Amino acid sequence: MSRTLRLAVGQSPAELSSVAERLAWLQDQLPDVVSHAADLLVLPELFATGYNIGDQVAARAEPADGAIAATIAELARSHGLAIHYGFAERDGVELFNAAQCFGPNGQRLGFHRKLALPPGFERDHFLPGQGSELFTFRGVRIATLVCYDAEFPETARHVASLGAEVILVPTALGAEWDWVAQRMIPTRAYENGVFLAYANSAGVENGLAFLGRSFIAAPDGQELARAGNAPEIIHATLELDRVAAAQARLPYLIDRRSIMF
Numbered sequence: 001m002s003r004t005l006r007l008a009v010g011q012s013p014a015e016l017s018s019v020a021e022r023l024a025w026l027q028d029q030l031p032d033v034v035s036h037a038a039d040l041l042v043l044p045e046l047f048a049t050g051y052n053i054g055d056q057v058a059a060r061a062e063p064a065d066g067a068i069a070a071t072i073a074e075l076a077r078s079h080g081l082a083i084h085y086g087f088a089e090r091d092g093v094e095l096f097n098a099a100q101c102f103g104p105n106g107q108r109l110g111f112h113r114k115l116a117l118p119p120g121f122e123r124d125h126f127l128p129g130q131g132s133e134l135f136t137f138r139g140v141r142i143a144t145l146v147c148y149d150a151e152f153p154e155t156a157r158h159v160a161s162l163g164a165e166v167i168l169v170p171t172a173l174g175a176e177w178d179w180v181a182q183r184m185i186p187t188r189a190y191e192n193g194v195f196l197a198y199a200n201s202a203g204v205e206n207g208l209a210f211l212g213r214s215f216i217a218a219p220d221g222q223e224l225a226r227a228g229n230a231p232e233i234i235h236a237t238l239e240l241d242r243v244a245a246a247q248a249r250l251p252y253l254i255d256r257r258s259i260m261f
Contacts, residue, residue, distance in 0.1 A: 003240040005140050005166065008038035009197050011214040012047055013231040014205035019060055022048055023071055029233060030079045036235050039138060040082040042199040044214075045114075045147050045172040046097065048072070048087040051201065052172075052208040057125050061088035061095050064111060069100070077106035082137055086146065086170040088126075089113070097126045099144050099170050103137060110135030112144035116152060132159050140165055140240060147171040150185055150198075160192035161253055165243045167196045175209040182213065190221035192253065193246035195238045202231045219246030 010029060016022045026043070033041050045051060048068045049060040062068050068087055076083045082103045089098035097114040113129025114122075132155065134141050143159035143166070150156055150169045159167060167188070173181055181198065189196035195218060202212035212229040216236040224236035247253060 014203040043085040061090040114146035189217035
């Protein structure tokens, strides 16, 4: 019997102005997500705390097991699905742009600190993370890369080489970067033979306009679902047998080892 994973991507409204509003929006959306029988909901980069919030990020940042985490873990448990989301993490005096996933039992499944920080707000407030680890959910091997992380071919190739079948990419992509969402990141799925989910915000947050255009891509490059520019939730069923088929048809992960420079 083939393995499947029912995936939802939540393209949330950027203008939600507080942690409380963001968590309330999530709670309001979950009944509809559950009605689509989703196993896993993916939310954008810094979803829980907000992205374009300047120095407020220090006040909103919390430990990975803080109050925000406890709320989302309980929402995951009470609605019977996994929730993957971005947040500003405080570890002592250090801040990280992080993402984590809680399963339907309310336990943490996976955790990632953003590796590559673009110039501007993020470099001014966060430290870069180190390393990428997979987590397993419903027998599926899953990796997380946050936004800019996935714009480097090396990162997607690395987690695919570790055995990732699905790459989740929470992002905060501005409206001027259409080519990234439309062309670059879908290519990461194709060139590694994996599924990839890209979860962006929509709307305007403190003057920063987000592109939206979240998507779910298959290992052969097919788009399974694509959002527009407004807030919405998209869904797709991932047929995991397609990963092995795509990697057998185009064995990039194996043949790259024989390339000599």
